[in-house]
Amino acid sequence: MREFVERLPKVELHLHIEGTLEPELMFELAKRNQVAIPFSSPEAVRQAYQFTNLQSFLDIYYQGANVLLHEQDFFDLTWHYLLRCQVDRVVHTEIFFDPQTHTQRGVAFDTVIRGINRALKQAEEQLGISSVLIMCFLRHLDEASAFATLQQALPYRGEIIGVGLDSSELGHPPEKFANVFAKALELGFKTVAHAGEEGPASNIHDAINLLGVTRVDHGVRCVDDAQLVQMLAQTQMPLTVCPLSNIKLKVFKQMSEHNIVELLNHGLCVTINSDDPAYFGGYMNDNFWSVVEAFPLTKAQIAQFTFNAIAASFIDADTKARLAEQVEGYLAISQSIN
Ligand SMILES: Nc1ncnc2[nH]cnc12
Numbered sequence: 132m133r134e135f136v137e138r139l140p141k142v143e144l145h146l147h148i149e150g151t152l153e154p155e156l157m158f159e160l161a162k163r164n165q166v167a168i169p170f171s172s173p174e175a176v177r178q179a180y181q182f183t184n185l186q187s188f189l190d191i192y193y194q195g196a197n198v199l200l201h202e203q204d205f206f207d208l209t210w211h212y213l214l215r216c217q218v219d220r221v222v223h224t225e226i227f228f229d230p231q232t233h234t235q236r237g238v239a240f241d242t243v244i245r246g247i248n249r250a251l252k253q254a255e256e257q258l259g260i261s262s263v264l265i266m267c268f269l270r271h272l273d274e275a276s277a278f279a280t281l282q283q284a285l286p287y288r289g290e291i292i293g294v295g296l297d298s299s300e301l302g303h304p305p306e307k308f309a310n311v312f313a314k315a316l317e318l319g320f321k322t323v324a325h326a327g328e329e330g331p332a333s334n335i336h337d338a339i340n341l342l343g344v345t346r347v348d349h350g351v352r353c354v355d356d357a358q359l360v361q362m363l364a365q366t367q368m369p370l371t372v373c374p375l376s377n378i379k380l381k382v383f384k385q386m387s388e389h390n391i392v393e394l395l396n397h398g399l400c401v402t403i404n405s406d407d408p409a410y411f412g413g414y415m416n417d418n419f420w421s422v423v424e425a426f427p428l429t430k431a432q433i434a435q436f437t438f439n440a441i442a443a444s445f446i447d448a449d450t451k452a453r454l455a456e457q458v459e460g461y462l463a464i465s466q467s468i469n
């Protein structure tokens with residue numbers, strides 16, 4: 132089964148590029164850019180990754196991003212992730228970036244996007260991996276800052292497919308960003324938002340109704356509202372679930388208590404994603420495997436996560452059909468072997 136999971140073509144829909152900063156690269160960039168970091172070695176960094184909740188992670192995560200200063204740094208960060216995609220058979224990825232994490236430190240929006248985009252283009256050409264970019268607003272910052280960020284993104288309309296919402300969910304509900312999301316939709320951006328990760332099921336409702344999202348990031352707290360679960364199944368509203376993240380951030384005590392398979396069996400459009408893999412202990416294969424290890428799933432059920440991700444992606448219809456065919460072929464061959 133492990134080999135089936137490893138070779139299964141995958142589509143990633145919930146990945147923060149800043150969350151792919153491995154301790155080794157953090158050290159290399161700290162040295163290159165002469166930025167002080169409060170760790171003595173990459174191992175010491177890993178030791179510090181003991182989180183009690185979302186906020187305890189975010190505090191360390193924003194600190195780590197301080198080593199990213201130049202276009203080349205953003206290129207290196209993104210390229211390392213894309214090489215890992217190749218290993219994990221991720222054929223398409225939809226990447227979040229947090230411009231405010233960088234512009235607040237005096238790094239230009241242009242520097243961030245140029246570095247990331249150069250790596251994405253190289254991956255398309257050299258690795259055959261396609262991608263799109265989604266710009267997230269930090270919800271602990273105010274509406275004015277989100278509006279300013281949206282304004283800064285206008286020259287890059289062709290390179291940014293949508294806007295998202297991340298950072299501290301508790302105390303920062305979707306309604307805080309209803310105006311800026313309305314403007315983004317008017318400008319032609321797609322919208323997604325983290326909701327129902329640590330926050331209540333009502334945040335999922337509000338992300339859908341007030342922010343016009345086409346996907347909900349995480350969304351696992353939907354189970355607290357049976358009617359909402361029914362609606363999510365009926366509308367096939369995608370949930371980009373991140374299993375290892377949820378364990379690391381104590382959303383669930385252990386994988387056997389995770390609700391992803393329950394949601395899959397209810398017919399929801401759930402997908403598997405890695406969120407911040409450098410911090411949470413694994414990329415796509417590890418996330419798939421953590422679920423497969425904890426629950427008895429057939430190959431067809433495992434492949435369903437990829438079919439769901441293809442359907443939920445921002446890829447054009449022809450490419451979706453081609454990718455789905457590729458996965459169907461893979462599933463048929465591996466089912467015929469045993
Ligand atoms: N899991 C997560 N939830 C909210 N904001 C984030 N930013 C990066 N990872 C996040």
Ligand SMILES: [Zn+2]
Nearest residue numbers: 147297325406
């Ligand atoms: Zn996330």
